[in-house]
Structures are given as structure tokens and as C-alpha cells.
Amino acid sequence: MGAVLFEGFELLDVFGPLEMFGLLGERASITMLAVAPGGVRSAQGPACVADAPLADAGAIDVVLVPGGIGTRREAENPRFLDAVRRLSGSSGYVSSVCTGSGLLARAGVLDGRRATSNKLAFGWAVSQGPGVTWVREARWVEDGRFFTSSGVSAGMDMALALIGRIFGRETSVTVANRAEYAWHEDAGWDPFAKRNIAR
Amino acid sequence: MGAVLFEGFELLDVFGPLEMFGLLGERASITMLAVAPGGVRSAQGPACVADAPLADAGAIDVVLVPGGIGTRREAENPRFLDAVRRLSGSSGYVSSVCTGSGLLARAGVLDGRRATSNKLAFGWAVSQGPGVTWVREARWVEDGRFFTSSGVSAGMDMALALIGRIFGRETSVTVANRAEYAWHEDAGWDPFAKRNIAR
Secondary structure: OEEEOOOOEOHHHHHHHHHHHHOOHHHOOOEEEEOOOEEEEEOOOOEEEEOEEHHHOOOOOEEEEOOOOOHHHHOOOHHHHHHHHHHHHHOOEEEEOOOHHHHHHHOOOOOOOEEOOOOOOHHHHHHHOOOOEEOOOOOEEEEOOEEEEOOOOHHHHHHHHHHHHHHOHHHHHHHHHHOOOOOOOOOOOOHHHHHHOOO | OEEEOOOOEOHHHHHHHHHHHHOOHHHOOOEEEEOOOEEEEEOOOOEEEEOEEHHHOOOOOEEEEOOOOOHHHHOOOHHHHHHHHHHHHHOOEEEEOOOHHHHHHHOOOOOOOEEOOOOOOHHHHHHHOOOOEEOOOOOEEEEOOEEEEOOOOHHHHHHHHHHHHHHOHHHHHHHHHHOOOOOOOOOOOOHHHHHHOOO
């Protein structure tokens, strides 16, 4: 799988799902992608290393696009959006966490699809994709090969659902147990929607 | 706060707690530490950047020691253990996730303390610290300035407890909501203990 990094990405949006895929052992290998390889600083400060340039990435089984405050800049970056559009077109599953769905929407890859996003920044995500059917209350939304999750920690629940789609539910249960994670297996469970979506 | 990296660290052990501290905004700043600065590869593959050498780190308010398969090597590395012992002595709170408590125990800093660890590798942690009172069933254990958590995702629950100790419970609740995280606030909640501890 390939995770897309950009300056100001949200740490847990990336590393929650990658932990779950990482626990698959030899059944998954992870590549970190960015416009330019090298260190990429997160919204929280720590920097991570992009292994390969986004534009050169071949077809990937699972693409992961995180959110974070940096999404606001990348939504205005045609080079980034073009690369995400190309990668999404050539890959298997396309997933996002938090406001990452705003970037996918802005790149046009969610047009005609159902999707969700972070509930504290829901209005921003919606504004990036008028052609998307936005779901206000959902831990995550599956629509064909597109998996979009709600905010930050929801990415872990979505990742387990995606692992279940690929490898079967028993594998997801085993991975969650190894991570000592209480999986919220119901995609409709979303106590944060009513609390956090601005009226 | 300072997070200690080493080759083969577990991704979520580090970035779960750092996400929670990162959501404190200007009230927290995060430094990544390792024996040598530069890229440090995780157990899952992705590499992160250590900003400063472990041996030069000054007093830090909160130290975080993760687990991961790399703990087995660092437990035999006197240079690493010496640096962890010195940093733990000069800092405020000392925290660990997963088998990170095995490293703290091996460095001698948990002697006479109560502590817990990952339930799938509990025997290994215990073997690193005969002078530690190991708690078999706990999401995390607080003993004075020492906070040790159970496996992987338990670090997020422990981090919220530690944030509560420092800034008050209301702050922890706000941070959990921003991360859309369902905090397990009861330190005694541990469905993984019976399931995973080897007999």
C-alpha cells in the first residue's frame, strides 16, 4: 500500500491505518509517497520520510490519503491534485482519513460517490466536492473501491474494515487483537457527528 | 515531550500518544530522540526522523518509550539503556507503550514500581525486570511519575490519562473529541489480558 504525505499531515491519520496494515506482516508492504522524497513534517511536528515521489508511483493495491491542516494548501496545489487523481485511477482501493476526503473530492475522484469526513471540518470537505454525496453520520463510508473515514482515529476502524474486505473478517479480528484495539466494527457508529458538525 | 525512537519501533506506540499530545497545540512541543539523529525505520517499514541525539537531551516534561520488535535488540544495548536511564532520571513523567516498559525495566528505572506491558509479550517484559511489580490486567498503570501502558493502542488511553494528570480531565475529553477517539477512561479495562497472556 502507499500512504500519501504532505507538509502538515495529521500523524494518526497516517499511522493508525499503517499500524493495522503493518500487523499483516508479509501480506502487506508499505511505501511512503510525497511530491518530493525526503523528510515531510506533520501538523504535530514530527517528520517522516517519503520513500518515493508521488508522480512516479505505479499501480498500488491500497492508496491512503490523510487529513491534517496541510490539506488546505494541497487543495490549491494542481501538481499534488493531478498526482493523486492519476494514482487513484490506477490503483485498487482508494482510502482517506479525516479531511483527506476533501483532497480526493477536490481532485474529482469522488464525483458521484458517497463519502464522509472529519466532523469538525465537515463544511470544508463538502465545499471541495459538490458532486459528492456527503454522509454526515458515519464512522466510515464504503462505496465500491472507495473507503473514506471520519476524523483521525476513525481511520483505524476503516482500515480494519478494508483489511476485512481484502483478507476476510477473521484477519481483521486478529489484527485488532494484536494491536489491543477495540474495533468499532459498525460503520454507522458515530457519536461525534451530532456533537461536532457545525450548524 | 520527547519520544524515543530506535530501529524497529512500533508505529502506533509512538504516534498514538503523540497525536493526543499534538492536539494540545501550543501547550505541547514534541522532540523526536534517538541514539543518532536522522531517519529511524519502524517495525512496519516507514521511517521517521529523529531530531536530536538521545544522549544530549536535557530535562523533558514527558518521556515516551515505545515498544516494537526492536526492543529485543535495545535491551542488550548498554549505550541505549544508559541514555534512557539518564533521561528518565532528569525528566518529569516517564511513559511507555507496549514492550517499552521492558526497556525501562531493563534500564532499572522501574525497580520497586508497579507497571504493565503488552499482553502478547508479557513474559518477555517480566523477564527484563525482576524488581518490578508487574500488573497482568490493566489498560495502563500509573505509579507516581511513571505511566506504563498495555499493547499498542492502549498508549492512546494512557496518553489521555497523562494529559488529564497534567492539564485536567476536561482537556483530555476535549482532545479525545477532536481526535474522534472513544477514550477508555478506566485503567482497569483490559479485555486483552485473559485472551493474550500466555499461560
